Amino acid sequence: xxxxxxxxxxxxxxxxxxxxxxxxxxxxxxxxxxxxxxxxxxxxxxxxxxxxxxxxxxxxxxxxxxxxxxxxxxxxxxxxxxxxxxxxxxxxxxxxxxxxxxxxxxxxxxxxxxxxxxxxxxxxxxxxxxxxxxxxxxxxxxxxxxxxxxxxxxxxxxxxxxxxxxxxxxxxxxxxxxxxxxxxxxxxxxxxxxxxxxxxxxxxxxxxxxxxxxxxxxxxxxxxxxxxxxxxxxxxxxxxxxxxxxxxxxxxxxxxxxx
Amino acid sequence: xxxxxxxxxxxxxxxxxxxxxxxxxxxxxxxxxxxxxxxxxxxxxxxxxxxxxxxxxxxxxxxxxxxxxxxxxxxxxxxxxxxxxxxxxxxxxxxxxxxxxxxxxxxxxxxxxxxxxxxxxxxxxxxxxxxxxxxxxxxxxxxxxxxxxxxxxxxxxxxxxxxxxxxxxxxxxxxxxxxxxxxxxxxxxxxxxxxxxxxxxxxxxxxxxxxxxxxxxxxxxxxxxxxxxxxxxxxxxxxxxxxxxxxxxxxxxxxxxxxxxxxxxxxxxxxxxxxxxxxxxxxxxxxxxxxxxxxxxxxxxxx
Numbered sequence: 001x002x003x004x005x006x007x008x009x010x011x012x013x014x015x016x017x018x019x020x021x022x023x024x025x026x027x028x029x030x031x032x033x034x035x036x037x038x039x040x041x042x043x044x045x046x047x048x049x050x051x052x053x054x055x056x057x058x059x060x061x062x063x064x065x066x067x068x069x070x071x072x073x074x075x076x077x078x079x080x081x082x083x084x085x086x087x088x089x090x091x092x093x094x095x096x097x098x099x100x101x102x103x104x105x106x107x108x109x110x111x112x113x114x115x116x117x118x119x120x121x122x123x124x125x126x127x128x129x130x131x132x133x134x135x136x137x138x139x140x141x142x143x144x145x146x147x148x149x150x151x152x153x154x155x156x157x158x159x160x161x162x163x164x165x166x167x168x169x170x171x172x173x174x175x176x177x178x179x180x181x182x183x184x185x186x187x188x189x190x191x192x193x194x195x196x197x198x199x200x201x202x203x204x205x206x207x208x209x210x211x212x213x214x215x216x217x218x219x220x221x222x223x224x225x226x227x228x229x230x231x232x233x234x235x236x237x238x239x240x241x242x243x244x245x246x247x248x249x250x251x252x253x254x255x256x257x258x259x
Numbered sequence: 260x261x262x263x264x265x266x267x268x269x270x271x272x273x274x275x276x277x278x279x280x281x282x283x284x285x286x287x288x289x290x291x292x293x294x295x296x297x298x299x300x301x302x303x304x305x306x307x308x309x310x311x312x313x314x315x316x317x318x319x320x321x322x323x324x325x326x327x328x329x330x331x332x333x334x335x336x337x338x339x340x341x342x343x344x345x346x347x348x349x350x351x352x353x354x355x356x357x358x359x360x361x362x363x364x365x366x367x368x369x370x371x372x373x374x375x376x377x378x379x380x381x382x383x384x385x386x387x388x389x390x391x392x393x394x395x396x397x398x399x400x401x402x403x404x405x406x407x408x409x410x411x412x413x414x415x416x417x418x419x420x421x422x423x424x425x426x427x428x429x430x431x432x433x434x435x436x437x438x439x440x441x442x443x444x445x446x447x448x449x450x451x452x453x454x455x456x457x458x459x460x461x462x463x464x465x466x467x468x469x470x471x472x473x474x475x476x477x478x479x480x481x482x483x484x485x486x487x488x489x490x491x492x493x494x495x496x497x498x499x500x501x502x503x504x505x506x507x508x509x510x511x512x513x514x515x516x517x518x519x520x521x522x523x524x525x526x527x528x529x530x531x532x533x534x535x536x537x538x539x540x541x542x543x544x545x546x547x548x549x550x551x552x553x554x555x556x557x558x559x560x561x562x
Contacts, residue, residue, distance in 0.1 A: 002291050003291040051323070053529060233333070
């Protein structure tokens with residue numbers, strides 16, 4: 001897929017919680033096809049502390065209006081700069097980057113997102129739903145403030161399960177402790193997950209134990225995003241692979257120490 | 260049209276702007292962003308005698324106006340380069356210079372010998388300055404006898420253009436430059452990354468798996484400029500300058516300090532088309548100052 005570097009116009013900065021926000025961006029030209037799981041390298045201007053771009057998952061795409069959305073959590077200096085951006089300003093993106101989630105063998109899947117890790121799963125839910133796949137989502141966070149846009153997932157998912165560490169929303173505990181996993185037999189043909197590393201590893205172990213195919217989207221530190229610097233590598237059964245070009249989506253059976 | 264061409268030994272470059280090793284892959288990675296044939300040259304990712312996996316993740320840490328890396332020369336080895344990569348890039352209308360590294364002098368010689376028959380490879384850049392490998396790498400570039408020995412050994416087998424890439428992690432970079440010039444290097448390129456370190460205070464851990472790594476980006480530009488100026492005054496062979504170049508003005512500063520050509524590195528990560536703009540910007544500068552040729556500004560610093 002051809003990659004582009006373009007200045008997008010900020011249409012809206014929708015602040016969902018004190019930390020989570022969605023940037024709605026308009027492409028200056030016709031938006032190219034973007035696959036679920038792909039990301040953009042976002043340039044953070046006027047920020048000498050953050051020289052490098054920020055890799056951010058593409059949350060939603062609207063080809064009719066040539067717009068895309070990024071769901072971002074304020075965690076450091078770079079994301080704080082993005083949090084402060086307002087309507088009318090521009091944001092430079094290199095996109096669409098990386099591979100994408102692959103289609104399931106069967107007809108029923110589970111998406112497991114942790115916090116801002118839900119970002120690439122919305123586009124996936126949309127795509128799978130349009131192909132007639134029955135999609136269930138399980139969203140986890142530390143508190144109810146980490147659970148955002150549930151209604152958007154509900155649009156494409158048959159059910160949306162929620163867990164929070166403190167029990168402020170949904171079931172109390174971690175995603176892997178949700179009661180849906182108590183069933184002896186899970187009839188999901190595939191589990192897709194994105195979130196904190198520890199969460200994805202726990203989901204990977206569970207998927208392996210239950211014999212369910214599983215893909216995860218990694219968020220390794222990266223510099224270039226286009227396969228030049230080799231900073232974002234992950235160890236796989238076929239040696240080091242780049243998260244930016246050969247990922248960010250990997251099947252857990254290919255990742256060393258994951259299944 | 261101003262004349263942007265420069266000569267590095269036998270290599271006639273259409274302009275003085277090249278991509279730096281390790282920041283540009285082999286070229287194809289950047290084809291979506293600009294016509295890479297516009298470059299004066301492409302320095303490939305380091306090529307070693309055998310496959311190298313490089314260092315463990317994490318290999319990168321962002322720092323103010325720059326970054327640290329400890330990739331550690333990950334590449335699939337010279338044989339893979341010749342079989343799988345070379346055919347893809349040999350039709351480029353720009354010079355391809357292979358960055359050569361290894362742990363032993365024999366390894367450097369082996370890679371140079373294998374690259375010699377490739378028509379499209381007009382020269383190699385000996386990387387004696389990588390700070391991220393336990394053996395070899397920077398060890399060759401931080402002592403005059405070692406730098407001289409590896410240059411001499413490769414020179415003996417490699418008659419094409421031989422560039423030696425110098426480490427800034429030394430007391431006197433002029434002495435190292437003189438040592439490699441004395442053994443027949445056709446050009447020196449500088450600077451490689453500066454050895455640095457970053458710490459996560461909350462976790463009380465280093466940010467890199469290797470603890471230390473190489474610092475690059477605009478943060479190192481003043482040091483690079485100073486070293487290029489020192490070396491250009493000292494050696495007779497052409498100097499290729501690099502270190503934090505992010506725009507045409509930066510590149511021109513290196514030329515004024517005495518560099519015959521420049522390499523652009525880390526800036527490729529932020530703007531993959533940056534080299535194209537730098538080439539245009541140099542031409543604009545020449546027009547604005549009424550120079551006919553870029554060679555008129557090489558070493559033209561008024562002191």
